Each structure stands twice: as C-alpha cells, then as structure tokens.
Amino acid sequence: MAEGKIIKALSGFYYVKNREDGEIYQCRGRGVFRKRKITPLVGDHVEFQKENGREGYILDIGERKNELVRPPIANVDQAVLVFSAKEPAFHTLLLDRFLVPIEKNLIRPLILITKCDLLGADEKEKLLGTLAVYRQIGYPVILSSAKAGEGADALLSALKGKITVFCGQSGVGKTSILNRLDPALGLKTNEISTHLGRGKHTTRHVELLPVGGGLVADTPGFSSLDFAGVEFTELGAYFPEISEKSAGCKFRGCLHENEPHCAVKAALAEGEIASFRYSHYIQFLQEIKNRKPRY
DSSP states (O other), X not given: OEEEEEXXXXXXXXXXXXXXXXXXXXXXXXHHHHHTTOOOOBTOEEEEEEETTTEEEEEEXXXXXXXXXXXXXXSOSEEEEEEESTTTTOOHHHHHHHHHHHHHTTOEEEEEEEOGGGOOHHHHHHHHHHHHHHHHHTOOEEEOXXXXXXXXXXXXXXXXXSEEEEEOOTTSOHHHHHHHHOGGGOOOOOOEETTTTEEOOOOOSOEEEEETTEEEEEOOOOSOOOOTTOOTTTGGGGSHHHHHHXXXXXXXXXXXXXXXXXXXXXXXXTTSSOHHHHHHHHHHHHXXXXXXXXX
C-alpha cells in the first residue's frame, strides 16, 4: 500500500502524487467512500493501491485539518484572496464575504490586490486607506502590478512550503498571476468581458501546482459566497476586531446589535472598529438569521 496526496480531481479520477517516488497515479475511489458519503478532495492525504502501471484505487483518506466547499479542496494552509483594484472594481463587502469562511476554517488569509497600475493618484490613496484597515486587523496585504512586476517577490516568498488556494472573482487575474510566477505553467486566460463587467471562467477543475516552493490551486472564479455552516451566534468570532472587543460586553452571547453595554458598539463609536466592517457584520448576521433551514 502506498501513500500520497491528491493533486488533481477530474471526471471521477483522482491524480495522486506518490510520497515515495513523486510519480503521479490515476486513481478511482473505492465504493466505500460513496456509502460513507465521503468525497476525496484535492489536498487529501491518502493511502492507495497501485494497479496496472500508473493506475490505482484510493483505499483510505487521512484526517483533514480543514476543507472548503467552493473550491472543493482540503488541508489548506493559506488562501490568497485576489481582488483587482479596478476592472472589476474592488469591493470590501465581497472581500469580507470571503474572509468569513476562511476564518472559520482556520486558514491564513493573504489579500492580494491586482491591477494597481490602472489607478490614478487619488484612487490609489483611497484604496490604501481602506487596505490600512485590514492591515491593522492583522491581515497581510500585497499590492500587485503586472506591468511594473510589483508584488511578485513578496507573493513567491509567501507561497514557500505551503498549500495555497487562490480565490476571487473572475477577471481579477488569478490565472495571469500564476503564469507570471511560473511561465512554464501555461494556464489559459481570457480577456475580461466589458459587456458583463466581469471575466469569463477559464478554470474548470481544481489542481495543485508546484509554484515557489509550495503548492497552489488555481480555482474557478465566483462572485458570491453563502454562509453555509456558519451560525449567527458564532459570526462575530470570524471578525477578529469584533471578537477581540466582545470580551468586554456585559452580556454573554451579545450579538452587538441592540444590546446594552456592548463593548463592540462602544469601540465602533470611538473609531476603533471600521464602520464598513461593522455594517458588513450586521448585514451577514441578518442574512444568516433569515436563511431558510435545510432539511
């Protein structure tokens, strides 16, 4: 029995990199996984049986430290959340939607802003002011420009020794970034659709690629995230600045809406919590409260 890591999943096949010799084996999952309602995921540590040369069957899946639904991947160390400064425009609401599930899964986030060369001086100053809020919270931020080559070294350094997932809207340049970091990848890209104001999907499956001394996943872009698995009572824990201040609230289980003696609202009034972040928290809280139960 051999051990390895699933580095690609496509059309019912799982491509496993053998830990011992580094060779790739095309494997299928045993029927027992379907019975147990377990789906092998890219990033899984597995035991597999070799058959017919470079083929085999996955026999067991190791315990996962985390897993994401969209994109479907497991055992992620960090997530690079890719947003463009312009075309499409940068939106903090969407960034905060991404950060909630990343925080829930205990994945280290890194915010990467592309197309910074498209900004005028005033636009860039405004963007830097917004990003300063995230830096103060503790989120690392990298600014990137394809023309100037800005941010490439910092990003390569961040990838070393980690399994990284790239997330973000279509059209923000995720695939282009990977191609610049390693031109040998030759990943396909499409021009942004100016009629729709967003990019065309170019990535059709999840695959771990060796880049910068680590493994990165180029994943399908998507424009919205729900909060499946997130309860409204725990949402505050996924906003680090709200979680920190909530220790001073008078009432246990304070949701920081209308409760008296709320330390979070006091910090908001003092400017210690950004108003747009609190507004997003309240919006997400109501969204989770109002969602229909799943049976």
